[in-house]
Amino acid sequence: MAAKTANLYARIEPEVKEQAEEILSALGIPASNAINMFYKQIILQRGLPFEVKMPSVRPVDVSALSEAQMNAELEKGYADMQAGHTRAARDVFADIRKNYNL
Structure with a gap:
């Protein structure tokens, strides 16, 4: 049995x-x-x-950045915002859910 x-x-x-x-x-x-x-x-x-699978886009690990690298990332973000390159938070989160199968 x-x-x-x-x-x-x-x-x-x-x-x-x-x-x-x-x-x-x-x-x-x-x-x-x-x-x-x-x-x-x-x-x-x-x-x-x-x-x-590996995610196609890896988020920036801010804990691994030097102060100069962090400032550079913040400057890039600020420049994007001033240039009008923005997205609604709901769209960003929808993409994250889709890309990470959440």
Whole structure:
């Protein structure tokens, strides 16, 4: 007779596990059920149930900029604003949701 369950052992970053389990707990879904659901979606999709790719545009990591680089970025933004190169925030957020599948 075939086993009704199988064990899965995986190494996961502790903070990722904690954050995911907090969300799952709020949803009332045990981690084992979520993993089972994920595996079933892999089977149904015949691959990962989401795209795995690098974003086409990388945001500037301001924490890695020197003061001069930060000032240059701010100047570029100010020049764009003065030239009328602006977009409504809702359009920017819509693009972010689309590009990052949010």
